[in-house]
Each structure stands twice: as structure tokens, then as C-alpha cells.
Amino acid sequence: MKYFHSVTLNKDNCHGCTNCIKHCPTEAIRVRNGKAKIIKERCIDCGECIRVCPYHAKLAVTDSLEMLKGFRYNIAMPAPSLYGQFKRNTDVNRILTAIKRLGFDDVYEVARGAEMVTAATRKMMAEKADLPKPLISSACPAVVRLIKVRYPNLIGNIVNLLAPMEVAAYEARRLAREKTGLSDAEIGVFFITPCPAKMTSIKSSLSMEKSQVSGAIAVKDIYGDLVRIMKNMDEPEPLATASSLGVLWGKNGGETDGIERPDCIAVDGIKNVINILNEIEDEKLTEIEFAELCACPGGCVGGALNVTNSFVCGSRLENLPTNATTVSAPSDEMLLAMQWQKEIEYEPIMKLADDLNEAMQKMEQIDRLYADMPKLDCGSCGAPSCRALAEDVVLGFGKENDCIFKMREQIQQIATKLMDLDR
Amino acid sequence: MRRTYDIDGKDFSVAGAASSDFKVLLKKLGIPGDVIRRVSIAMYEAEINTVIHGGGGKCEAEIADNRIVISFIDQGPGIPDIDAAMQEGFSTASEQIREMGFGAGMGLPNIKKYTDDFQIQTVVGKGTTVTLCINL
Incomplete structure (x- = not known):
């Protein structure tokens, strides 16, 4: 079993708030469509999200x-x-x-x-x-x-x-x-x-x-x-x-x-x-x-x-x-x-790409996106920080418009255009 | 790709912030672990030097296809005797700095040890630029 996780989500209890995403030490949680989602490759089962969730939506699967x-x-x-x-x-x-x-x-x-x-x-x-x-x-x-x-x-x-x-x-x-x-x-x-x-x-x-x-x-x-x-x-x-x-x-x-x-x-x-x-x-x-x-x-x-x-x-x-x-x-x-039976292998979860040049290109895109973000780290987009959203966008897991401030800017632009049409 | 950092010369609580940020970047780029280790140690030493001796300054870091080049530029007092500064245990750090756990005289020797190329340009009274290079 490559990714067994004890920590799971009870969807019914999840309000889609930002408590868990902000506290996760490996940035393993995103809120998508109003519910938290755990990225299984990143979760280390520390239980921090269980501790901070005010709605008891995070739970640990254990045996009976x-x-x-x-x-x-x-x-x-x-x-x-x-x-x-x-x-x-x-x-x-x-x-x-x-x-x-x-x-x-x-x-x-x-x-x-x-x-x-x-x-x-x-x-x-x-x-x-x-x-x-x-x-x-x-x-x-x-x-x-x-x-x-x-x-x-x-x-x-x-x-x-x-x-x-x-x-x-x-x-x-x-x-x-x-x-x-x-x-x-x-x-x-x-x-x-x-x-x-x-x-x-x-x-x-x-x-x-x-x-x-x-x-x-x-x-x-x-x-x-x-x-x-x-x-x-x-x-x-x-x-x-x-x-x-x-x-x-x-x-x-x-x-x-x-x-x-x-x-x-x-x-x-x-x-x-x-x-x-x-x-x-x-x-x-x-x-x-x-x-x-x-x-x-x-x-x-x-x-x-x-x-x-x-x-x-x-x-x-x-x-x-x-x-x-x-x-x-x-x-x-x-x-x-008592000795270990096998060596522990490094499993990079932060890496953007296997190829260095590709990773650098992605990082440059992330830098550009991030430069343009509000840097409030409010979490409303569902990612723990503006930087994490920029990464998600470049890696294909999120959209720039998930940011409510970006969205507001766009709506204002559209509104201005509509006004111009009316003239 | 490049990163630039301002190095504050007064606030010891943020000394090392540039090396920490750069280390995270290298991990995201998938740079091998042993290279990250050498870069972080050498860069941290140089950053601390910029804080202690240079009175702060600037750091410019560049990652190219085959190497990582990092420069620390300060407008501090300069190094009068580079040969002496390169010796293990030699330090001009004040008593106050030593009390904070710095100034053991291992900074420059350690940078040399962990880098593939290492250069110091210094003019007494004008400032110092330390450039470290690690091959990929």
C-alpha cells in the first residue's frame, strides 16, 4: 500500500474553512468546491489538522x-x-x-x-x-x-x-x-x-x-x-x-x-x-x-x-x-x-519537475504570478498562501481566479468595459 | 534564474533568512541533496559574514544549467589581510559578536571547503564582494 493514510476527511462536517490548510506543515491540504482535500503524497499523518479543525471534520481511521x-x-x-x-x-x-x-x-x-x-x-x-x-x-x-x-x-x-x-x-x-x-x-x-x-x-x-x-x-x-x-x-x-x-x-x-x-x-x-x-x-x-x-x-x-x-x-x-x-x-x-529491515528513501514532495530546466521555467512562472498576487495569504482561494496558489496554478492544480482579489479585479475590468459600451 | 536578497546588518534575528529561502528554492528545483547541503552551509557562512563584518548588504544568487553562483556584496570596512582571514580560527569579530556564538574564525575556511570556486574582492574602506560557485 503506497499511500495509506490514517488521517481522513468527514465531508459532511467540513465547512471549507481555512484552519487546516493554514496549519498543515507540509501544505498537504487544499479546499476545493467548498471541501478540504488531502494531497496524499504530501500528508505525513501528523494529526495537526485533526487538532485544529473546529468542526471535527478531520478524523483518524483506526481499528475497532x-x-x-x-x-x-x-x-x-x-x-x-x-x-x-x-x-x-x-x-x-x-x-x-x-x-x-x-x-x-x-x-x-x-x-x-x-x-x-x-x-x-x-x-x-x-x-x-x-x-x-x-x-x-x-x-x-x-x-x-x-x-x-x-x-x-x-x-x-x-x-x-x-x-x-x-x-x-x-x-x-x-x-x-x-x-x-x-x-x-x-x-x-x-x-x-x-x-x-x-x-x-x-x-x-x-x-x-x-x-x-x-x-x-x-x-x-x-x-x-x-x-x-x-x-x-x-x-x-x-x-x-x-x-x-x-x-x-x-x-x-x-x-x-x-x-x-x-x-x-x-x-x-x-x-x-x-x-x-x-x-x-x-x-x-x-x-x-x-x-x-x-x-x-x-x-x-x-x-x-x-x-x-x-x-x-x-x-x-x-x-x-x-x-x-x-x-x-x-x-x-x-x-x-531491533535493526531496521530496509533503508528509508527520499521521496521529494516539493519538487516542481524532474528536469532542472523545466523546474526553473516553472519557478519563473510561479515568481511572475506571485509578484502579481495580493500577498495576504488569506487562504480564501483554498491554498495555504499566495505562493502556494501560484505553485498550484503552474502545476495545473488551481486557477488564478481562485484568488478572490484577482476575481474582483477582473469583474471591475468587465464592468468598466460594459460601461464603455453603453456610451 | 536569479534571486536577490537584502541583508540587514543590524538584526541578528533574521540573519540566515536568505540562505533559508534559497534552500527551499533549491529543493523545489529538485537539486540533489548533497549540493543543497554544500550551498546552504557556504551561503549561510557568507551571509553571516555580511551581517557581522560588512554591516549588511546585498546577495545575488543565480542558478544556471551547470552551476550555482552566489555573491554577497557589502560596503563595509573591507578585509586588510585576506591570507590571515582565510586561516581557521582567525577572526576580527568583537567580543559582543562572539558572545552571540559567532566569530569562531571558521567562516571563510568553511566557505572554501564547501564550494568549487570561491573569490573575494575587497577594498579597505570601500567594501567586499564574496562570490561562491558550486558546480551542478
Whole structure:
């Protein structure tokens, strides 16, 4: 599947306003005939449009619990940020037991996968010389996709380890096979996801031939049920084993704290991420060893599919009582399994043409059109800026008259001509 | 095709704006990644020099079939000793500029490193023109 996207549009709710087009970091949305349209080649599934749409017309396609019926043994894998969705000091065992009671046979915490990724990253940084600076975390799939389409020179900076979700899935499957004797095809592994980008990375992985995860269930879709189950719960099962090191990956800064090296930065919010990637690209940040970049504000706690305010959720994660006695360490077999299975390839989305001369001609046309535009970037034409409309016109996706100011000028000219005829 | 930019000599918060804009243009033209990287680094260094030493000026950038030529033109104090200026670590930047993280004396050496051709025309008291060329 070349372009699977979790982020989609509910046409009925779309008013054709300019909120999403103005906020999309890859200029992937246009309003056409009064409705938003997502350009699939450009979308990185960051969920920014879901967050800003006041009419809830943008949504994320995720899986439902119905999917569990397709497997004989099902494992739920909650994202660390889930633990901060409930009242302060909620026992993680209660949360995990509630998830299990939704119909799962077992639970495996993604926070444990995160612990293993931390250990592997530390090992890599300690043992390998000549690593690119800074290394960029591979945990946020929206950031990895952004680099893939906009920063060809930075693909080599991404840590070539699988994200905690995939590492957790690998381990959960291994344990389930041992315990049940079932085959991989009979075991369902479901990620409880805070964001649409994770869903996309399951359906069309960039670094694996095929994801180990069977599906993704949105936090918001099961939140109400979890609260209800927890309310009536007597004794929870002792399921929680992850340490705060893994759990704090749910919040921006948690991953770098775990690496325990001085020259790290943690950046959150897609606009800030773009600014920092520009600086890394210009080699202005070679003093930094490691960069944790999260597309969502606050990190995964700010995921578009979470329920609780990201600041509140982050504070709860920091103060979460954990039951862990040990931190998961990856075996040698696991260290091998954590490596990327394929290289990420640059897929330019900004390029005007394959041939340089043709691209330059188009750019000159764009410059000429743009020079004549009102430069208000009002978005009324359906493109995010006057410059984007000029590009659309030259690439054949838009008309100059989509600009309401241009249109007004023309009407005035026609009116003047009509008056002249009358004389 | 050409792009021209005015380089403000006082406002450090916009220093680097010309290189950033030009980098976006190169990506849209489909210029290979390694060329973009060299152009951006060299151009940024030259732009910062124009801000710090030249007191601002003008940048003219041209993309032709086989090469990219970028000139930074200022009416600043000029460079009295080009050989010294080309040495790594040599800088005449003020303490105040160094405190802002600039003036490490790597500007000109870095430009030379990342370009295929690099020329400085300078007249003390009149100004400096730095021209960088990167082959495509």
C-alpha cells in the first residue's frame, strides 16, 4: 500500500474553512468546491489538522475491537501516554487490567519496548564512533515521514532502530508463542494509540517489510469503557512491569533523559521540529549528540487521539507510582531484531519537475504570478498562501481566479468595459 | 534564474533568512541533496559574514544549467589581510559578536571547503564582494 493514510476527511462536517490548510506543515491540504482535500503524497499523518479543525471534520481511521475476532490470542499494547489519561495516582495495574477486560488475553507494555530501545541507543552511542550529529530519534513516525519527504540529507541521522511499539510487539509475540504454542498468524497484537501516525506506520511501515502489529485502537475509542471497568474493579491483576524510564517516553524529554548524556535536545510541536531540522540540515547543531523530536505538543501525551490535556497528562506521568523492580534489557537476539529491515528513501514532495530546466521555467512562472498576487495569504482561494496558489496554478492544480482579489479585479475590468459600451 | 536578497546588518534575528529561502528554492528545483547541503552551509557562512563584518548588504544568487553562483556584496570596512582571514580560527569579530556564538574564525575556511570556486574582492574602506560557485 503506497499511500495509506490514517488521517481522513468527514465531508459532511467540513465547512471549507481555512484552519487546516493554514496549519498543515507540509501544505498537504487544499479546499476545493467548498471541501478540504488531502494531497496524499504530501500528508505525513501528523494529526495537526485533526487538532485544529473546529468542526471535527478531520478524523483518524483506526481499528475497532471487532478485529480481535480474527485471532485466537490477543495482546493489547498500551502506549506510555495512556497511563496519564486517568485520575492522578491511578494504579497502572488497574489500567492494564481494565484493558485486558476489553477482551484481550494479555497485555504487554510499550514502555518496556521503550526501555529496550533506550538500552540499545545507549549501547550504540557508547560503542560506535563517527555517528552523525545529532542522531535523531526514530520514535515519532510523523517526524520520520517529514524527514523522508523534506530532508534528504538527514535520513542518515535517524537512529536505525525500530520504534518502541515494534520492539514491544516483537517481544510480546515471542512470549505469546512460547506460552500458547500458537503461530504468529493466530496471535493478534494491538497498539492502543494516541496518534494517527502510528496507525499509518503499522499499515505501511517505512523501516520494516511488514509491521509486527496487527492493528491500532484509538485511546479515545476505549477511554469511556476503561473508566467504567476501573470504577467497578475489585482487585486488579499484577500486570504492570515497566519502569518510569520507559513510561516517561510518553512525554517529550523522557527519551533523552533515559539516554543520560549531556548534549541532548528534546523538541516538541511540528513547527518547532521543522525549525530544528532546518538548523540540523545546515550543520549548525553539531554540538548536539541526540535529538528527540516529537510532532505533537508535549510529545505523545499531546497525541490527537488522547483524551486528557497534554500538560495534565505529562505531569501525571512524571508522578506516576510504578511497580517496576527491573528495567527491561534487550537480549542479543533482540538487539539484532531491533535493526531496521530496509533503508528509508527520499521521496521529494516539493519538487516542481524532474528536469532542472523545466523546474526553473516553472519557478519563473510561479515568481511572475506571485509578484502579481495580493500577498495576504488569506487562504480564501483554498491554498495555504499566495505562493502556494501560484505553485498550484503552474502545476495545473488551481486557477488564478481562485484568488478572490484577482476575481474582483477582473469583474471591475468587465464592468468598466460594459460601461464603455453603453456610451 | 536569479534571486536577490537584502541583508540587514543590524538584526541578528533574521540573519540566515536568505540562505533559508534559497534552500527551499533549491529543493523545489529538485537539486540533489548533497549540493543543497554544500550551498546552504557556504551561503549561510557568507551571509553571516555580511551581517557581522560588512554591516549588511546585498546577495545575488543565480542558478544556471551547470552551476550555482552566489555573491554577497557589502560596503563595509573591507578585509586588510585576506591570507590571515582565510586561516581557521582567525577572526576580527568583537567580543559582543562572539558572545552571540559567532566569530569562531571558521567562516571563510568553511566557505572554501564547501564550494568549487570561491573569490573575494575587497577594498579597505570601500567594501567586499564574496562570490561562491558550486558546480551542478
